[in-house]
Structures are given as structure tokens and as C-alpha cells.
Amino acid sequence: MEVPADLRSPRRSPDRSGEPLVRFEDVTLSFSGITAIDGVSFEVFPGELYAIIGPNGAGKTSTFNCLSGVYRPSRGRVEVAGHDVSRMLPHEVTRLGVARTFQNVELFPMLTTLENLLVGRHVHYTSTWLGDGIFRGRARRQEVFNRRKVEEVIDFLDLERFRDLPASFLPYGVQKRIELGRALVMEPKLLLLDEPAAGMNQEETEDVARYLLDVQEELDITQMLVEHDLGVVMDLADRVTVLDFGHKIAEGDPEEIQRDPEVIRAYLGKQAEKR
Amino acid sequence: MMSMTSTATTDELIHRIHRDSLPGRLIHLAHDRSDDPALREKRLGVWDERTWASYRDEVLAAAIAMLDAGVSHGDHVAILSENREEWVFAELAAQSIGARSVGVYPTNPESEVAYILSHSRSVLVVCEDQEQVDKVVAIRDQTPAVRQVTVIDPRGTRNYADDRLVSWEEFVGAGRAQLASRAGEVLEHIAAIDPDEPATVVYTSGTTGPPKGAVLSSRNVTAAGDAGVEILGFSDREELLSYLPLCHLAEKIFTLILPLAAGGSVVHFGESIDTVAEDLLEVSPTVFVGVPRIWEKMHSSMMVRIANSSRLKRVLFNAGVAQGERLATKKEAGNGWNVVDHFVWRMFDLLVFRALQERLGLRRCWFPISGAAPVAPELLRWFHGVGLPIAEGYGQTEIAGMSHVVPPGEVRIGTVGPAIPGVECMLGPGDEVLMRSPQVFLGYLFNEEATAETIDEDSWLHTGDVGTIAEDGYLSITGRIKDIIITAGGKNLSPEQIENQMKTSPYIKECVAIGDRRKFVSALIQIDADNAGDWASRKGIAYTSFEDLASKDEVVQLIDAEVRRCNGVLARVEQVRAFRLLPKELHQDDEELTATQKVRRTAFYERYSALIEEMY
Numbered sequence: 035m036e037v038p039a040d041l042r043s044p045r046r047s048p049d050r051s052g053e054p055l056v057r058f059e060d061v062t063l064s065f066s067g068i069t070a071i072d073g074v075s076f077e078v079f080p081g082e083l084y085a086i087i088g089p090n091g092a093g094k095t096s097t098f099n100c101l102s103g104v105y106r107p108s109r110g111r112v113e114v115a116g117h118d119v120s121r122m123l124p125h126e127v128t129r130l131g132v133a134r135t136f137q138n139v140e141l142f143p144m145l146t147t148l149e150n151l152l153v154g155r156h157v158h159y160t161s162t163w164l165g166d167g168i169f170r171g172r173a174r175r176q177e178v179f180n181r182r183k184v185e186e187v188i189d190f191l192d193l194e195r196f197r198d199l200p201a202s203f204l205p206y207g208v209q210k211r212i213e214l215g216r217a218l219v220m221e222p223k224l225l226l227l228d229e230p231a232a233g234m235n236q237e238e239t240e241d242v243a244r245y246l247l248d249v250q251e252e253l254d255i256t257q258m259l260v261e262h263d264l265g266v267v268m269d270l271a272d273r274v275t276v277l278d279f280g281h282k283i284a285e286g287d288p289e290e291i292q293r294d295p296e297v298i299r300a301y302l303g304k305q306a307e308k309r
Numbered sequence: 310m311m312s313m314t315s316t317a318t319t320d321e322l323i324h325r326i327h328r329d330s331l332p333g334r335l336i337h338l339a340h341d342r343s344d345d346p347a348l349r350e351k352r353l354g355v356w357d358e359r360t361w362a363s364y365r366d367e368v369l370a371a372a373i374a375m376l377d378a379g380v381s382h383g384d385h386v387a388i389l390s391e392n393r394e395e396w397v398f399a400e401l402a403a404q405s406i407g408a409r410s411v412g413v414y415p416t417n418p419e420s421e422v423a424y425i426l427s428h429s430r431s432v433l434v435v436c437e438d439q440e441q442v443d444k445v446v447a448i449r450d451q452t453p454a455v456r457q458v459t460v461i462d463p464r465g466t467r468n469y470a471d472d473r474l475v476s477w478e479e480f481v482g483a484g485r486a487q488l489a490s491r492a493g494e495v496l497e498h499i500a501a502i503d504p505d506e507p508a509t510v511v512y513t514s515g516t517t518g519p520p521k522g523a524v525l526s527s528r529n530v531t532a533a534g535d536a537g538v539e540i541l542g543f544s545d546r547e548e549l550l551s552y553l554p555l556c557h558l559a560e561k562i563f564t565l566i567l568p569l570a571a572g573g574s575v576v577h578f579g580e581s582i583d584t585v586a587e588d589l590l591e592v593s594p595t596v597f598v599g600v601p602r603i604w605e606k607m608h609s610s611m612m613v614r615i616a617n618s619s620r621l622k623r624v625l626f627n628a629g630v631a632q633g634e635r636l637a638t639k640k641e642a643g644n645g646w647n648v649v650d651h652f653v654w655r656m657f658d659l660l661v662f663r664a665l666q667e668r669l670g671l672r673r674c675w676f677p678i679s680g681a682a683p684v685a686p687e688l689l690r691w692f693h694g695v696g697l698p699i700a701e702g703y704g705q706t707e708i709a710g711m712s713h714v715v716p717p718g719e720v721r722i723g724t725v726g727p728a729i730p731g732v733e734c735m736l737g738p739g740d741e742v743l744m745r746s747p748q749v750f751l752g753y754l755f756n757e758e759a760t761a762e763t764i765d766e767d768s769w770l771h772t773g774d775v776g777t778i779a780e781d782g783y784l785s786i787t788g789r790i791k792d793i794i795i796t797a798g799g800k801n802l803s804p805e806q807i808e809n810q811m812k813t814s815p816y817i818k819e820c821v822a823i824g825d826r827r828k829f830v831s832a833l834i835q836i837d838a839d840n841a842g843d844w845a846s847r848k849g850i851a852y853t854s855f856e857d858l859a860s861k862d863e864v865v866q867l868i869d870a871e872v873r874r875c876n877g878v879l880a881r882v883e884q885v886r887a888f889r890l891l892p893k894e895l896h897q898d899d900e901e902l903t904a905t906q907k908v909r910r911t912a913f914y915e916r917y918s919a920l921i922e923e924m925y
Contacts, residue, residue: 185353195583197354248465 048081048272053116055080055224055256056101061110063096070096071107072280078224083250084258085271087291089300092277094260095137098226101258102134103127115223128157131223135216137232139209143202147193147212148184150201154216155180187215190252191245207238214245218253225249227259231266239263243270268292276300322496329504330527332368332405334569336499339365342573350394350578351588359394361573367394370484371402372495377483378433378457382407385429385510389413389422389445390437392551393578395461395477397565399435400555404508404527406498411510411522412556414904415441416897421520421904423448425512429522429754430454435477439465446471504528510754511558513706514903522754523706530561532747533709534570536729537562540716541676543596545573548673550592552585553600557905558710559681563598566710589670596676601684601809602906604699607669608688609815609840617847629661633694641693641720662696671697676717678702681905683786685809686723687878693722701725703786707763707770708732709748713784727782734784741790742776743769775803792910794824800882802830807883814871815840819895821908822885823921831887831924833917834868835895841867859890887924891917 056078063071071093078084086094099105100112103124112120119127133154141150158180165173188194191211196204201212210230217225230246231239243266249255261267267274268288276284276291278300284291291297323340326333338347343362350357359367380386386403388410390396400410411429413422415437422444426434432454436442438461445458446469456473460466463476502508504527512520537543549568553560568574579588589597599607615626632653636646646654666672677692680702692699700715703725712734715726728734732746749770752760763771775793776786788803795801804822807830811820818837824830836859844867845852852858868890876884895901900912914921 182353185355189353192581194354194580195587198587244465251467252464 048079050079050082052079054078055115056084056258057111057113058097058100059111059113061097061100061107061112063093063100063105063107069280071100071277073110074275074277074280074282075110076275076282076285078256078258080223080256081250081254082256082272083246083270084256085267085274086258086260086277087262087264087267087274088277091279093280094277095228097277098134098228098258098260101127101224101226102132128220131221132226133217133220133222133224134226135210135213135228135230137228139206139213141201141209141212141216144200146198146200147188147196147204147215148198150212151184151187151215151219152180154219155183157220158183183221184219187218190218190248191215207234207241210234210238210242211245214242218249218255222255225255225257227257227261229261229263230259231261231263239266242266246270319493319496322493322500325500326496327500327502327504329531330404330499330502330508331530331565331569332401332499333502333527334531335361335365335368335401336496338569338572345573346575347568347573348394348397348576348578351580351591356577356591364398366485366488367398367481368401368405369492369495370481370488371398372405372498373484373487373491374480375402375408375433376406376494378480380406380408380433383507384408384433385411385431387411387413387426387429387431387434388556389415389417389434389441390461390555391415391582392553392555392560392564393437393461395435395437396555398481400509400565404502405495407502407506409507409510409524411512412554412561413512414514414554414556416904417444418898419444419447423451424519425522426452426455429510432456434458436460438462442466442469442474446474502527504531507751511556511561511706514905514907521756521759524751524754525706525709526751529709529748529750530566531570532731533562533704533711533729534566536731536748537567537711537714538570540714540729541567541596542717543567543571543574543676545571547571547574547595548577548592549574549596550577550579550585550589550594552579552582552588553598553681554904557681558704558706559598559600562710563596586670590668591670593670593673595673596678597671597674598678598680598702599699600681600905601679601688601812604679604684604688604692605812608691608813609837611665611669612815613840613843626661629657630691630694632657633662633696634690635694637690637693637698641722658696665695666697669697676700678714680704680711682907683805683809685813687810687813689722693720703784705770705772705774707750707772708744708746709750712744712746712748715783721783724779724783724785726784728784734778734782736776736778737769737771739790740775740777740787742772742774742784742786744772745769794822794830795826796824796830796882797826797828798882802883807832807879807885810875810879811872811885814868814875816844816867816871819891819908821910821913823914823924827925829886830883831889831921832872832885833891833913833920834872834888835891836864836868838894855894856892859892865890889920889924891920 054077058076061071061074086097088094100107103119103122107120114130114132117130196208201209231242271288273287274291275282276297283300284294284297323336326336328334328337339361344360346358347361347364348359386408388396388399403410411431413425434445434455436445436458442460458473459475459477459480461477506526507524508527509525510522512522514520549563551564555561564576568576577592615623636650636654677697677699679699689699698720700720702711702714704711712732713725713728732744734744737743745768773790774786775788775790776784778784788805792804793801794804807822808820811817816837817834819835821833822830838855841864850863858864872885872888903909
């Protein structure tokens with residue numbers, strides 16, 4: 035539904051005067067001679083929706099892997115919420131409040147939507163196996179609390195009708211939404227979204243965009259997304275970084291990026307050539 | 310939550326409130342049964358319960374908020390939402406202060422919302438969520454009367470610059486805070502309600518022309534409620550699921566009017582429009598109203614499930630349904646069952662019917678009722694045969710939604726039963742059904758001409774429906790006067806009867822019969838994408854889209870066989886001799902269907918004239 039622009043105020047721009055939540059400082063990542071990321075720096079501030087775009091192999095997913103502790107950069111510093119994550123393991127980074135979704139759906143196919151989401155709450159479980167066995171007191175309270183958190187996300191993402199259906203039975207777009215839900219139940223500070231609209235049709239893409247804006251507006255979670263679909267990025271992101279062959283070639287708000295000659299040559303130009 | 314103080318003054322006030330309006334009835338009910346459950350709504354996976362006292366307090370709080378927003382006597386308050394508690398709070402709050410509620414279908418496109426808001430000159434709009442707000446914001450220029458827009462779920466709208474927006478929580482919260490000091494003020498308003506003044510406007514989505522707003526008084530709706538309770542034996546302990554659009558009277562009767570008339574019952578609001586089947590299973594209502602589409606869907610989903618089940622189950626099921634239909638017909642004809650009949654019924658009830666009813670969520674339902682449109686007799690027989698004796702009801706918006714219903718236990722398939730207490734019914738010229746009753750509406754909003762065409766000098770309501778009345782007063786509806794097909798041979802046919810017959814096939818979702826001034830009857834058919842798709846998959850037929858599926862030769866042959874089967878039940882002149890499959894699904898957004906999913910015939914004939922001509 036089109037809303038006249040004058041009746042919707044411009045989106046509130048996140049405040050960039052404080053401490054950044056993510057600091058990528060001169061990061062280089064190379065594997066046996068191939069340099070995936072070459073001296074890339076950027077900062078992401080709390081509440082921002084920050085996009086990284088670029089052609090295939092530009093180093094977008096590698097950037098995410100450095101942020102979530104999967105890869106260790108060869109040089110430079112990666113900070114999340116003031117912690118150096120470049121020497122941490124993925125599950126330690128998770129405890130800092132970093133959640134991510136993947137390019138390909140990575141759900142437990144035979145678990146229901148509800149169960150897949152409960153798995154996402156695992157990071158918040160503190161009871162012991164013995165306590166869980168007896169299921170009194172804290173273990174029980176936690177279970178109720180966790181279920182409530184999951185139900186809030188089911189409501190947020192309109193997943194009610196899929197609650198008790200196994201994930202593998204569901205359409206691809208819904209599976210992607212469940213994956214987003216699993217990241218949200220972790221109550222992250224930072225959400226890394228790897229191509230959230232990949233493989234979706236127009237309507238599903240619009241839905242995803244809607245949900246991501248709602249996440250920003252209602253839950254105040256900082257989001258970084260890697261995306262191929264330029265339309266999605268231009269409508270959603272507060273700021274964009276463009277990578278090409280591991281180099282950062284531009285950074286700015288979507289309008290600036292669209293006008294940048296370097297970007298047009300490296301990214302849009304190539305896209306146009308491909309077609 | 311703040312509760313009303315029951316001081317001597319409030320008691321005296323309640324005494325002055327009459328029971329001839331819906332808000333008046335709510336106040337008395339909340340007084341007499343304050344702690345009994347009235348509503349349940351499923352939120353975050355749990356059914357939250359609300360008592361009658363809390364129900365009343367929310368209505369009073371919303372009424373205070375409306376007064377503060379400048380809503381006054383005679384104003385219109387529009388509601389654009391799916392069924393949920395706030396819907397009924399807003400409706401009853403508006404009526405409490407002498408304003409009129411106007412329900413708008415949440416599926417209506419922007420243009421239709423604009424028409425209703427501007428035609429009714431609504432001053433306040435209650436929107437469910439961003440989707441509805443976007444429509445109302447976009448049509449701001451066409452609806453200058455709208456002063457405030459309250460949003461129940463404000464997600465995604467917080468940064469909107471439209472200064473009319475306020476969240477429902479904030480809106481009603483302000484009312485709640487003043488409940489202790491100002492409940493009396495609202496009660497005074499309720500005590501002052503004139504039962505013959507307008508209480509609500511229900512827009513009828515005509516299949517021709519723009520919608521008309523039927524104005525109903527408090528007396529219209531309370532009279533319908535009292536008559537309904539009497540003839541149905543509706544108790545004050547029923548359990549209901551509110552899921553049909555609340556802007557339509559069929560659902561308003563069961564969600565609001567009957568519980569308030571009966572002095573209680575619990576109404577459930579499910580999670581969303583997509584979860585009706587699951588909600589139905591959990592609630593297992595004792596009274597359930599369905600429209601033909603719902604029954605058709607239940608029937609076809611059961612048939613598909615049976616087709617996919619084991620051989621033993623199929624054999625048992627078919628035997629059960631055959632015996633069930635035989636026994637139901639025997640009972641309907643007034644012949645008693647013998648010992649063997651009782652035994653057979655009991656056996657199949659245990660083996661087949663019970664499981665089937667449980668799967669549909671209707672095991673506890675003693676009164677399944679069908680309304681809003683005619684339903685095929687074959688479909689009703691099937692349901693009777695599986696122990697769900699669906700009764701048909703009849704009514705029009707213009708007579709507060711219900712004028713006839715088949716009383717429980719006195720079913721006669723193909724009729725809509727006798728007139729309910731207080732309704733006189735007779736046939737006029739051309740066998741048009743005419744009715745007179747305190748339920749007959751006040752007229753169409755801002756449209757005296759249409760009102761004069763509908764209610765004559767002697768107060769008879771002209772329904773536009775053609776029917777027959779049996780000796781014992783049971784009414785049968787044969788069709789709409791304007792839709793009657795007169796074939797080239799001079800025969801008068803009702804397209805609805807032909808179409809409903811075709812729609813008994815699980816593979817046919819929609820059917821439009823054509824034949825006016827033609828040599829024979831033909832039909833345009835929309836296949837049921839789910840069931841036909843399922844059939845194609847089982848046959849190993851690959852398809853990509855709806856259009857592709859509908860153009861497969863195998864599918865055309867399947868439908869051909871179905872049409873031949875359905876023709877077997879029709880008279881010779883009614884039989885469908887040619888048909889074409891529609892390349893797309895009919896949709897409200899394309900102006901092919903009304904909000905109640907009825908085909909807009911005029912628009913339809915125009916759009917598909919090429920396909921139609923092809924057949925002649």
C-alpha cells in the first residue's frame with residue numbers, strides 16, 4: 035500500500051554521536067594467498083540498519099564471519115560492544131548478544147516452528163540438567179518465561195498458523211521468517227542478516243522489509259545486512275558500505291551510494307552488463 | 310483494572326437503564342454476572358479470559374475516550390478490523406453515547422473504505438493495524454470529517470506524521486483513568502438511549518452498484534436477539550467462536566446480539582483469520598454459524614483427507630456416510646427409527662462420526678447453522694449424514710440479520726424454516742418475499758429513494774428474494790429477482806441453484822451460471838486450486854501456476870465429469886451444457902467479488918464476455 039510521502043515523516047535517523055556498537059578497524063582476511071577482505075574499516079552505531087553490498091566474492095559474507103567469530107582476521111581489530119571478538123569463538127560472540135541468519139535456511143527440518151524458536155532461547159537457559167529433570171522452581175519458571183518470549187516473536191512475525199507444523203513442510207519464505215524469529219528470540223543487541231530476501235518473490239520481499247523495519251522501530255535492535263537485492267537495501271538501510279574485491283569503495287546513505295560513480299562502475303555497471 | 314463502585318447512586322442509575330439496547334443489556338449483565346467469563350481472546354498462544362464486569366469497564370472507558378474526542382450523539386464511528394475484543398468494545402462504546410457504529414471490511418480496498426467513510430461522514434475511525442491505517446491515511450483528502458484515527462496495533466505507524474493518529478491503548482487508557490469519576494456520566498447516556506433511534510449502520514455489499522448503509526435501531530437488534538433466543542433455545546452458557554466478519558450481521562448476531570439477549574455465554578476470538586481451523590478445534594463451540602463457503606471447505610478438506618487415507622478407512626467412511634444419510638433422510642421425513650437403525654447409527658457414530666466431528670472441532674456443537682447465502686441440499690445431506698444437522702437460517706441486513714431459521718430437531722432440508730417470533734412473512738407480486746416486524750430497519754443512510762423502494766407504505770420490507778412458503782410456514786428461497794435467468798425457451802431459472810449444485814464438487818470453488826435469453830445454460834467455473842492441485846499431484850501431472858493448472862486437458866476432463874455428475878440432480882433445462890474454466894482466481898481487489906465473497910455479476914459478465922460468447 036502506497037502512503038503519500040508527506041504523511042509519513044522521514045525515518046528517524048539513529049543517533050551516531052555516541053559509542054559505536056560495531057567497530058571494524060583496518061581488517062584484512064586472507065586464506066593461503068587469497069585476500070578476501072583488504073584493510074576494511076567501518077563503524078555501526080546502536081539502532082542503525084547498516085547494509086553491506088557488493089558483487090559476488092566481494093567479501094560480504096567474510097565480513098560477517100569475522101564479526102561472529104567464525105574467521106579470525108589476519109590483521110586489524112573487530113570490536114562488538116567494546117569487546118575484541120577477533121580472538122573469540124562463535125558461541126562466545128553469541129553471548130555478547132550477536133545473532134545471525136544464514137543465506138540458506140538452517141532450521142531443524144523435523145522440529146516445529148515453536149520448537150525451532152525454543153532452540154533459539156538456549157543461550158538464555160541457566161538451569162542444570164538435574165533441575166530440568168525435577169522441573170520445579172527455577173527450571174519451571176524459566177520454561178514458562180522462555181515460552182512467553184517465543185510466543186511474543188510468533189506474534190511479532192505472524193507465525194501463529196505455522197506454530198505446530200514442522201519447518202520442512204513450510205514454504206521457503208516462511209522458513210526464512212522462522213529463521214529470523216530464531217535470531218530474535220535470542221534478544222540480540224546485533225542482528226546479522228545474510229541475504230534475508232534471497233530467493234523470495236516480490237510479495238515475500240516486501241514482507242521481509244516490513245519486518246526488518248519493525249525490528250528496528252519496535253525492538254530497537256541494531257541490524258547489519260548483506261544483500262544482493264539493491265531495491266531492498268535502498269529502501270531499508272540507514273547507511274551502506276560497498277565492497278568490491280575485498281576493498282571498501284564507498285560508504286554513505288542510500289542516495290549518496292546510488293550517485294557514487296565508483297559504485298555505479300563497480301557494482302551497478304556489472305549488474306547491468308550481466309543482464 | 311478500575312471497577313465501577315457499586316454505590317447506592319449507581320444502583321439507582323442501573324435501575325433506570327432499560328434492556329432495549331445492547332449497551333443497556335451489557336450493563337445489566339455485568340451487574341448480575343460480574344465475575345462470569347464473557348470473552349476469551351487467544352494472545353501469545355494462551356486464551357485470556359475477560360469477565361462481564363471487565364467487558365463493561367472497557368466499553369465505558371472507550372465511551373469516555375470517545376466523548377473526550379468530541380464524538381457526540383448521532384455521529385458515526387467506523388471500525389476497520391478483523392474480529393477481536395476491541396471491535397465489540399468500540400461498537401458498544403459508540404452506541405452507549407448515542408453514536409452509531411459502522412463496520413468496514415478489513416479486506417476492502419482503499420476506494421471502498423473511502424466510499425464508506427465519506428458517505429457515513431464518520432468522525433472517528435478505529436483501525437486494527439498498519440495495513441488499515443495506510444488506507445485511511447491515503448484517503449485523508451476524501452474524508453474531511455474524520456478527526457481522529459485510533460490504532461489497536463500501532464506497530465509500524467509510530468513515525469507517521471498524520472496528526473490524527475493515536476494508539477488504542479493511549480485512547481482507552483485515558484478513559485480508564487477517569488472510570489471512577491465518569492462512569493456515571495456514560496451510564497446516564499445509556500439510560501437516555503432511545504431504542505428507536507439509529508444504533509448501527511451496516512453497509513450491504515450489493516452485487517450491483519455501490520454499497521448502501523442500512524440503519525438499524527437498538528430495538529431492531531434487541532428484538533432479533535430475543536426472538537432468536539426463544540426459537541433456538543440458546544442458553545446463557547453457550548460457547549462461541551467469533552470469526553466471520555463482524556461488519557456482517559450474521560456474525561454480529563452470534564458475537565453480540567444473542568449472548569446479550571440470552572443473559573450470557575462466552576465468545577472466543579481466535580489468533581487470526583488464518584488460524585480458524587485450529588481455533589475451532591481448541592474452542593469446540595456449542596453453537597457454530599458457517600457460511601456456505603465454510604461448509605464447502607470443511608466438506609472438501611474431509612473428502613481429500615479420506616481419499617488419501619487407507620483402504621479400510623475409506624470403506625468404513627463411505628459406509629458410514631451412506632447409512633448416515635439414509636437415517637437422516639428417514640428422520641427428516643418424519644419416520645421414526647427402529648432398533649436396528651439406532652444400533653447402526655450408534656456404531657458409525659463410534660467408528661466414524663465422532664472422529665470426524667472432533668477433527669472439525671464440532672463434536673460439542675448442538676446447533677450448527679448456515680446462513681448468509683443458500684447452500685446446496687446435497688451438502689447439507691452429507692453433513693446430516695455425519696451427525697451434524699446443519700440448520701439453514703435466513704435474514705437480511707434490512708431485518709437485523711435473522712427472520713427465519715430452522716429450529717433444532719425440526720430440520721427440513723432445502724427450507725430456511727418458519728419466521729421467527731415477531732416476524733410476519735408473505736409473498737408479494739412475482740413471489741417476492743415480504744416481511745413486517747419490529748426488526749425491520751429504519752432505512753438506508755442518506756438515501757431516502759432506496760428506502761422508499763424497500764419499505765412500502767404498509768411497512769412491508771421488500772426483500773428482492775423469490776420464494777415459496779409451505780403450509781406450515783416453512784420458507785424456501787429460490788433466488789434473487791434480478792438474477793433470475795429467463796432462457797430463450799421462456800423458462801425461469803435461478804442461477805444460484807445451479808451454481809450451488811456445481812459447488813458441491815470439491816474441485817469447483819466458484820461457478821457462475823449463464824443463460825439469460827440463451828438457448829441453454831452454460832457456466833464459467835473456477836477450479837479449487839488446493840483440491841484440484843492435490844488431485845493433479847496424485848496423478849503425476851506437473852503444473853506451475855493456477856492458469857497452467859486450469860488449462861490442463863486432464864483438469865478440464867475432471868471438471869467435465871464433475872459437471873455431468875452434478876447435472877444428474879438438476880432438471881433438464883437447468884443442466885449446464887457448456888463450460889469454460891477461469892484462467893485466474895476471482896478476487897475482491899479486482900472488483901470481481903464483494904467483501905462477503907459473492908460474485909459481482911454485472912462486473913463479471915462484462916469482464917468475461919469473450920469467454921461467455923465462445924460457448925454460444
